Every structure is written in C-alpha cells, then in structure tokens.
Amino acid sequence: MATKGPVGARGPAGSSRGGNSRFAQFKLVLLGESAVGKSSLVLRFVKDQFDDYRESTIGAAFLTQTISLDDQTTVKFEIWDTAGQERYKSLAPMYYRNANCAVVVYDITQASSLDKAKQWIKELQRQANENIIIALAGNKLDLVTDQPDKRAITTADAEAYARESGLLFFETSAKTSENVRELFTAIAKKLPLDQAGPRNPRSGGRGGVELRPENTSTQGAGNTCAC
Amino acid sequence: MPLDERSTDASEHAGPTSIDTEEESDSGNHSRVDKNNNKGEKQRPPLPPRPKAGLLQSDASPNSPQSVKGLRPSLQSKPTTALSSVDIQTLSFPDGSRGTFSTPGSRLVSESVMGLSTGTSTPSGKASRAGIDMDDTTSLISYAPTLRGNGDLESLLDSGLDSPSPAWKLLSTQSEAANPFESFEYEGPSLHSFDKEFDEIEAVDTKRGNEEELLIQWKSKLKHYIILSSAGKPIYSRHGDQNLINGYIGIIQTIISFFESAKDPLLGFTAGNTRFVVVTQGPLYLFAISKLKETDAQLRAQLDALYMQILSTLTLSNLTHLFTNRPNTDLRRPLEGTETLLSSLSDTFTKGSASSLLSALECLKIRKTQRYVINNTMLKARTPNLLYGLIVAGGRLVSVARPKRHSLHPGDLQLIFNMLFEAGSVKAGGGENWIPLCLPGFNNRGYLYMYVSFISARENAENVAERPSTASSVSQEDEIAILLISAEKESFFELKEMRDDIVEQLEKNGSMDIIKKAVRVGRSSATEMVPGTPLRHFLYKSRANVQFTMPSFSPDFGSALARRKLMNLYHALHASAHAKHAHTKVIHCISTDSVSLVWTTASFEFYCIAGPNTSRAALAQGANKIIQWVKREEERLFIIGGAVF
C-alpha cells in the first residue's frame, strides 16, 4: 500500500524543444454539475463525436488530445473528465490538484448550474495550483439558437463574472461543436508555453499529469468514502 | 506458475464477507410456503384470505412458483413431483408475434398423462440409467409419474381443462427434428407482452390525464423491482415514475411493515399469476413482482444482487450511517446515477442470464498454454498496488490475477460486468476510467478503485466509433477490457502503466491476436461441439471452479423472446434441482414443446434442452457426449487456478 508518485515515469511533463518545434503537455480537468455536458465537450474535442443521450460519468475518465497551435507548437492535453454527481465531490481534489488548466462547465439553460460552476471556481482558486488557468464554458448553446427563451443565463452576465474572476469564457455547443475547439485552443495559448518557449510551465516537481499521493496517507479498502 | 491450485478464482470467500448471494438458498421456497400458510391461517388482513386455499394456492396452484416449471413430469423423483406442467394457451410464434388464449390458471397433473401419451418416453429407472452411466457417484432415482401423491392437490384444483387438442397431437408427432418451442404452444409463463417489457413508461402528465393509461402499461410489465426505505421513501423502481407508483409504494410499505412489526417478516405472496417477493436488508425493503414464474429463491437472489449494487455505490457503512442519523433519509440523492446500473441489472434478470442463475462466470475458451502465457504476462507486469487484475473479452473472463489470500466473489464480478458491459456509461466514455466502487463480497465497508480500459476486438476499430454508445449487450461481444483493481485511490497512473505494459506484451507474444480471434469467433453451437447432437442448448457449471460454459444462443434461441423461453426452462430446471429436499440427481422433463434434462453431481450441474420429439435415450446420450466434451476441454473452458501472486 506504499504511496507512490511515478512522477517521471511517463516522461517529463512540460515542454521540450526539438529543432524549432515545441511540444508541451498539460493536465486539464473538467468540473461542473452533472449533465451540463462535460463528457460531451471532451468527446467532441477528442473524438469529434456527440451522443444525444449520454449516461452520467461514473468516477472519472482520462483522455488525451494533441493540438497544434502553429507549425512549430504542439500541445498535448491530458484530460480528466470528472463525474459531476454530488457523491464524487470528495474525489475532485485528486484530479485538480496538479492541473495546469481547468474547464468549468455550466448549462446556459439551467440557472443553478452556474452557481455550481462558481463554487467550483472558488474551490479551484483556493485549493488548486496557483497558476491554474481556468476557463468558464456555458454549454448547450445550440438549444437557444432556435428557442431563445430557453436561455437561463445571459451571455453578458456570465461574461462579466468571468472577467471579474480572471477566467477565459466561451459559450459552446458540444452538439454542433461551436466554440469547442476555440475553447481548448484559447487555453493552450494561455498556457505558460507561450511566454517562454520550451520550459516546464511550472517548476517544483509537478509532473503535469500525475495524481500525486501527497496528503493521502495510505488507505486500505476499509476507510475511504467517495460520497 | 501455480496452475495447480485447484481452488479457484471465485469459490472461496475473501475477506470479511458478510453478504452472500450465492445459491443454495432455495430453502426459501419451502419456508415461504410455511410462512404463507401461517399467515393465511392467522388471517392477517393484508393478504388475500387463504386458510385452506392458501395451501392450495401457494403449494399447488399453477400460479405459484413451485408448481411452475414448464415441465411435464413424466420422470421424476418424489421430491419433485410437485412440479407440474404449464399450460397456457398462448400461441406464441417463434418470431415473437402471438395470438393469445391465455388461460393462465390452468396447469394440472393430468397433463402429465398427456405428456406420456404424446409420449416419447416410457419412464423407468432402468432406462434412464442405461442412458446415463458416466458418473457412478450419480444417484439416479426416477419414478414413473403417478396421479396420486402430490398430484392429488392439483387434480383437485384443476379439472382437466387442458388436454391437448388432436391437432396438437398430430403436430407434435409430425417432425422428428422439431426444435424446442417451435410448436404453437409454448408451455411457459405467458410472454405475450415480452416485446414491450423494456419500453419506457412516460411520465405522468396530470394535464393530459394519462395516468390511467400509464397504469395499464405499468401493470402489463412482467417484472417489477421496487426498492424503498423502511420509512416508506421510494428509492428505485424499474418501471414508472414516482408519481405513478407512489400509491403502491405506500401499500407495499404498509404491508411489509405490518409483518415486520409482528416479528414475523413477510417473505412473499401470490396474487393471480403474479408472485411478490420481499427482501428486507436493514433500512431497505426490496420488492420483486414477477409473472415469469421464477421461484422465490431465484427472485430473492435477484433482489440481493440489487442490494449489492446499492452497497457497491455507498458501502454498508455509509448506508447504515445515513439511516442511523436520519431514518427518513431520501436515498435517491446519494444513489444518483446508480439507477441506470440497477436497471441494467434488472433487465439482465428479466431477459434471463445464465450467469446469474448459476452464480457462476463464463470464460473465454482458449488453449491452456495460451492462457498460461497471458497469466504470466499479467504477473510480470504486476505493480505493487494491484489487488485484482482481470482481462475480460466479449463479456467472458480471459485471465485473473489475484493475491493468494483473496478470491473474487461471483456477485462482485456480476456488478463489475454489469457496469462495464450492460450499462452504457463507462464504455461510452471513450477513454480510460478510474472508478471508485465497493465490492461488497470483498469488503462491504470500503471502496476500491478500478482502472478500466477497453480495446476493440475488431480488426479495424472504426466501427467502434459508430456504435451508439447507449447500445448495451449487443456490443459487449466485441470488447476486450482490462480491469485493474487497487485499494489505493491514487494509483491510477501506476495501473495505467501496468495496462500499457500488459497490452504491449500481449501484442508481442501473440496473445492479443488469440484473444481477439476467440472473441470474434464467439461461442460455438452445440452441434459444432458434438456433431449430430440432438441438444439445442445446454448449461454446464463446474462447481469447483464456479464457472460455467454454454453454446451460442443462435441459431435456435437468437431472439430475445426465444432466449427468455429457454431461460424460463432453465430456471424451472434449476429450481427443481435445487429444491430443498431434492436428492434427485437426474431429472428428465418432457413437455409438448421441448424435452430437457438436469443432471447434478458433486462436480457439475448440467442442464440441457432438445426438440420435443427427442427420445430420452437420445437426450441422455447427447448429454453424455457433451459432458465428455466438456471434460476433455476443461482446461480451455475454465480458468483453473489463474494467476495467483
């Protein structure tokens, strides 16, 4: 039951230079209330797929996707798509602890989902990596194109909040893929790689991707609780 | 590697187990009867009045599970003579269409006479023994059926409504090679609404006033599972939304609580052709309603599995804690998302699952040496935090790595398989998964963490992307899953590395291709196993290994309906073989639409079915040959020992 931190095992995170090209990898976490469309956004981004009916995530899913910012720059995201249901909440720190960036998602047709998003943002700002880049995504944009009265949160309100809190902001549709790529690209561009070229985006032994064991004393099967 | 370890992956209980869903609990049958009679005699209000009739009803009425069995008891031992044949005048066609004259309440012993007269068999113990002589530890007792004895009650009840029509007789004698259930009369519970069984019932819309219509739909379901708290809070119902069934929840709670408070817990009751079974587990009441003629023991095992699913989400400690603090807890919130798992589990039972019936697992058939290589690959790649490692392909186990001290509980594996292969969520996620779950058979007080990754068994993976993610059991056929379980919640990347290592090695040593090929080929049909066999389907459970094997459902049982009919028969056979006082080792059943056989020994349970005109000798010989085949292939069909560390 030894705690472990296989930090370097999967290659150092961060970036490296080969000739003129730059490559960096970052850990990204998605948070937000259940059913707002986190998994749908990720699946659109990673596999360019969408399902009208998707079952709720159990636990968390891990996916990767690489994008090129320009001819020389490649960014690889290692993505944790977390479960939004209440009982998984206590596991969330495990996923955002070492994240370089986070996408906090709400559903623009559900007012309460923005409140939940704000809670997550607060938690991230308090507990996560201090340089974490946070994007706020108002999803299901397609639902309001035909029926504007379905909208529960105005773009202006959400945008204002995002500006105040220093967040990237997009309204997205996983269904039509509107703004999905833009969202992830904007994050990639904002990541430290930009300013300084090939360099570990954050110093201090972050592996970029590992679930670090730090505050978890070992636990057997007997004493943990995921709810 | 320790392939010599005969004791098995799943047979021993691991750890501090306090839940046991294993079989052999069929005593429920009998105790239930007693209970009911008691109840009836004491004239408790909520039950239908049944002083003497109670006995008839639960013991002998065609509607009660015991008498269910679609079997024609032409050859039975005493303890099982309570079996009688089912006769429902439902014209069920093999394609699932139907025209019904269901006379659901008519099944009688006189039919066994019919069974004889259409008779392919002349019952005599000797004849049977001649047929089956492989295993001399087998005690074979068979009796010619008589109308006396247990039959008396039934002949009192029914008055010969259902003798076969001359047309039927003609039909049944016509073709030698008729397949099971091909005749117009299918002798099981009425399945005429089976095709609508899994249709969703809309939400109640008071404006439109659709409630009545929805209730009709609701009542037409063959199977219900309802879970509520002892305080009467609804937790789960397979069909119908809360508004629709709230009234019923209240009634159920009242009835159960009444008996609970009298310290005489209610186990079940019958109304018409419907059986109601109750399981109470601490603060939870689990309630099954079935028109499928399953026995109480079988229904109880199903409810236990649902309870295990709830524990798997919450752990027993959390469940207890929630209700100790607030007896009025609404469990739906903490269980959020578990509903789909409960539903897919329920539907597995309703469709009929050999694995849950037998409480055993099925393995992918590969050569012993190939499995040895795969086991070794797992062991070599093992990382320190691994508790269990499993490779599963097409819903069947390929390899298991486990610590010496711990085996895997079949009930736990059922939950895992249900989550991964029946419910859509994990599979549809498209990535690797990290899932906290409690395996109640292993330890019902804490969580484990499961790494899951799927690999497509198809040559070109493109189809996988196209597959609708919500599709369930169909697609399980081509998935290979690697499951790595740990008690350490931060070990995702460790296990991910292990997985990468395993996959790389399996690719390198050719095992991956072997697995993929075995998955694509699928199960063989009985004829492919033993050419010329009259058997159309069979189940063979190796008791020591807690594993079973069976042929493909196609060609004869390809449709969901045909499969359910087959499963009905297996359920009935299983019930008679496991009846409390059944010392019988062989039961041979003849009905108008099939003949079947159960054979149990210390080492195996064998169930098989053939077309209605198969002679008993042919059936017995067919069974023998299949069993010989299984024995020959044993080390390919079953994981014996596995990779133990």
Ligand SMILES: Nc1nc2c(ncn2[C@@H]2O[C@H](COP(=O)(O)OP(=O)(O)OP(=O)(O)O)[C@@H](O)[C@H]2O)c(=O)[nH]1
């Ligand atoms: N119309 C529309 N529906 C969407 C969109 N994104 C997601 N959905 C639907 O919303 C439902 C929930 O989406 P998910 O992606 O499962 O939501 P989630 O946030 O991952 O939920 P959890 O896993 O429970 O945390 C699904 O039925 C999706 O099809 C969108 O952009 N437009």
Ligand SMILES: [Mg+2]
């Ligand atoms: Mg999700």
